[in-house]
Every structure is written in C-alpha cells, then in structure tokens.
Amino acid sequence: MSADITTSRPTPRPDWFWHLSLIAFVAGWWVIYRQLIPFSEFVTGLFPVDRHSHTGEAIAFFFYDVPKVMMLLTLIVFAMGVVRSFFSPERTRALLAGKREGVGNVMAAGLGVMTPFCSCSAVPLFIGLVSAGVPLGVTFSFLISAPMVNEVALALLFGLVGWKVALTYFAFGLGVAIVAGWVIGKLHLEGWLQDWVRDIHSGATAPDETEGEKLTMVDRYRLGIEAVREIFGRVWMWIILGIGMGALIHGYVPEDLMARIMGADAWWSVPAAVVIGIPMYTNAAGVIPIVEALLGKGAALGTVLAFMMSVIALSLPEMIILKQVLTLRLIAVFVGVVGSGILAVGYLFNFLF
Numbered sequence: 496m497s498a499d500i501t502t503s504r505p506t507p508r509p510d511w512f513w514h515l516s517l518i519a520f521v522a523g524w525w526v527i528y529r530q531l532i533p534f535s536e537f538v539t540g541l542f543p544v545d546r547h548s549h550t551g552e553a554i555a556f557f558f559y560d561v562p563k564v565m566m567l568l569t570l571i572v573f574a575m576g577v578v579r580s581f582f583s584p585e586r587t588r589a590l591l592a593g594k595r596e597g598v599g600n601v602m603a604a605g606l607g608v609m610t611p612f613c614s615c616s617a618v619p620l621f622i623g624l625v626s627a628g629v630p631l632g633v634t635f636s637f638l639i640s641a642p643m644v645n646e647v648a649l650a651l652l653f654g655l656v657g658w659k660v661a662l663t664y665f666a667f668g669l670g671v672a673i674v675a676g677w678v679i680g681k682l683h684l685e686g687w688l689q690d691w692v693r694d695i696h697s698g699a700t701a702p703d704e705t706e707g708e709k710l711t712m713v714d715r716y717r718l719g720i721e722a723v724r725e726i727f728g729r730v731w732m733w734i735i736l737g738i739g740m741g742a743l744i745h746g747y748v749p750e751d752l753m754a755r756i757m758g759a760d761a762w763w764s765v766p767a768a769v770v771i772g773i774p775m776y777t778n779a780a781g782v783i784p785i786v787e788a789l790l791g792k793g794a795a796l797g798t799v800l801a802f803m804m805s806v807i808a809l810s811l812p813e814m815i816i817l818k819q820v821l822t823l824r825l826i827a828v829f830v831g832v833v834g835s836g837i838l839a840v841g842y843l844f845n846f847l848f
Contacts, residue, residue: 513713521570528566535559557742564734568622569723575623576722580715597677599633604672607640622726622820625692632680639833640672642807656796660848664800667843671804671836678832687825733819738812757794757802765841768798769834772805796848801841809833 535558536546544550603624624634644665653661685693710718757768789799814826821829 510711510713513716517716524566524570528563531559531563531566534562553742557739560738560742561735564738565731568727568731568734571623572723572726573719576719577715580710580718597673599630600636600673600676600680603629603633603637603676604640604644604669607637607642607672608644608669621817622692625688625820630680631685631688632676632678634676635679635829636672636676639675639808640669643804644668644672656790660796660844663844663847664840667840668804671833671840675829675832675836679828682828684825684828687822687828689820689822692820733816736815757789757798758792760795764795764798765801765838765845768802768841769805769809769837772802773809773830774811775806795845797841797844797846800844801837804837804840805834808837 535555538558539546539551539555542551542554544554546555621634621638624637625631649661649665652664756771757764786799786803789802790796809830814830817826817829
C-alpha cells in the first residue's frame with residue numbers, strides 16, 4: 496500500500512510582479528538618495544556638538560557618505576549583475592579587444608568624466624566592471640577619472656581660477672587616467688586581484704554565452720540580486736571603516752599648515768602635497784573650498800592641484816575599500832602609476848602658471 500505525498504512549493508511570482516518591484520525599488524532608491532543630505536543634517540543635530548565645529552563636520556560627513564556609498568554599491572552591482580547575464584566575460588573582452596589599443600581606456604575615462612563620484616563612490620562601479628570581465632587597465636581608467644575629472648570639479652575650477660586652468664586640468668587629468676590605466680593594463684596584473692574577484696573575472700561564476708541567451712529577465716534579476724549578496728557581504732564593513740577614517744580627517748583639515756608647505760618654493764613641495772593628500776578623503780565639491788583657501792594663502796597652483804588630485808584619486812579610505820578587491824601589490828602599482836602622473840601634472844602647472 497502506498498500513499499501519495501504532495502510537497503507544496505511556493506507559487507512562482509509572475510513576471511509583471513518582478514518588473515513592478517524593480518520599478519518601485521528604483522523609484523524608492525532615488526527618493527531616499529535625494530534625502531541623504533537632510534538625513535545627515537538631522538542625525539548630526541542629535542549630537543550635542545556645534546554643527547560647524549570639526550566634530551560636527553566629521554559626523555555630518557560620515558552619515559552622508561556611508562548610506563550614499565552603500566546605496567550606490569547596491570544599485571550598481573545589481574545593474575552590473577544583470578548586464579553580465581547578457582555578456583559573458585569572454586564576450587566582453589572580445590568586444591574590447593576588437594578595438595584599437597587604448598580605445599577602451601579612453602571610453603572608460605570618458606565614462607568617468609560623466610559620473611561625478613568621489614573615489615569611494617566610484618569603487619562600486621569599479622567592482623562591477625571587474626566582475627563583468629572588463630580588462631583591468633580599462634577599469635582603472637574609470638576609477639581614476641571618475642573622481643578626479645568630472646563636471647563638478649571643472650565647473651568649480653572654472654569659477655575659481657578661470658577657463659584656461661580648468662581646461663588644462665581637464666586635459667591632464669584625463670590624460671593621467673588614460674595613460675595610467677593603459678600602463679596597468681600592459682603589465683597584465685590580473686593575477687594580483689583578490690582570489691574571489693579573480694574567479695569572477697575569469698568567468699568561473701558567470702553563465703556561458705549559450706546559457707545567457709536562454710535566460711529570462713526574471714532570471715537576470717535574480718543574478719543581479721545574487722551579485723549584490725556576494726559582493727556587498729564582502730565589502731560593507733570595510734566601506735564603513737574607510738569612510739569613518741575619512742570623516743575624521745575631513746573634519747580636522749589643517750589648512751594653515753598645508754598652505755605653508757605648499758607655498759614653499761622647493762622641489763619637494765609637490766610630492767609633499769601628494770603625501771599630505773593621500774590620507775584625506777572628500778569629493779571634488781568638498782576639496783574645492785580647501786583649494787580656494789590654500790590658493791588664497793599663497794600656495795602654488797600646481798602644488799595645490801596635485802594635492803587636490805591625490806585627495807580625490809588616491810585617498811586612504813579608497814585604498815582600504817579596494818583592499819577587498821585588489822592585493823597590496825596591485826594597490827602599490829596603482830598608487831605608484833597614478834602618483835607619478837599627478838606629480839608630473841603638479842610640476843607642469845607650476846611651470847606654466
């Protein structure tokens with residue numbers, strides 16, 4: 496005698512439910528993202544400190560940047576997870592390989608110009624590009640140009656020092672991003688990625704092209720969600736740590752001391768400015784007021800711009816976050832190549848202006 500055992504399974508949700516849920520999520524994400532500044536001001540007001548004090552600035556910075564970077568990480572990694580379902584790493588690399596050498600770096604740097612991210616905000620898209628199998632040098636071109644050369648920095652520089660300096664900064668900043676990414680790509684350092692990123696980059700966890708053609712949009716949504724779970728779970732703690740350090744530094748910027756160092760007419764003023772800038776963290780809009788104050792106190796233009804570039808392209812908090820994606824050797828190469836370009840720009844600006 497046998498008995499039929501019926502196992503109840505959850506009824507799959509219809510496709511329209513997934514589509515509407517995605518639309519609602521994106522709309523809600525945008526509404527919340529637009530409220531991050533009021534949120535940070537509200538939270539800062541709960542602390543018994545003067546809002547315009549060093550401590551108040553640090554608290555406001557932290558409670559603005561942590562949710563901002565987390566939200567960007569979630570949205571961008573999800574989007575790149577969906578994109579990966581259409582293009583396997585092999586196909587992506589083949590498309591880029593079919594172009595002239597350096598074109599991919601130019602395209603990535605141009606994308607960075609159109610995205611006004613600070614260095615830590617650019618990391619989520621960098622992770623997404625690496626995970627999608629985009630060549631390492633190309634992704635570095637984006638990572639460098641996104642925070643360093645964007646419309647916010649250019650507009651503020653134009654208002655501060657005129658169009659000639661702003662245009663020159665644009666040209667050399669974009670050049671640093673393209674050349675540095677190209678050099679890193681030529682070194683073939685993919686083996687210096689962290690193991691879990693290298694597995695993704697090599698296509699170990701990506702669907703093959705045949706499978707990708709059979710996926711439905713709901714399947715692609717699920718792949719995007721899975722990408723968020725995997726990557727977010729690995730880096731969220733380090734994001735908070737990095738931004739926390741940056742907030743402390745951001746609230747206690749010693750402008751007078753830096754102006755004295757950067758105003759020195761000596762060969763070491765430019766590298767000293769870069770060394771001072773690396774431990775700091777802010778975006779282009781946040782560093783421009785510091786640039787204006789330093790110039791007003793007599794600092795040399797090229798030295799100040801080198802400082803600005805190092806703050807927004809080589810910040811220590813960014814390095815802490817990138818440590819979850821890159822090995823220390825690759826981070827050292829990245830800092831060395833980009834730092835050399837920044838030094839060249841600083842010396843050139845001091846010579847020309």
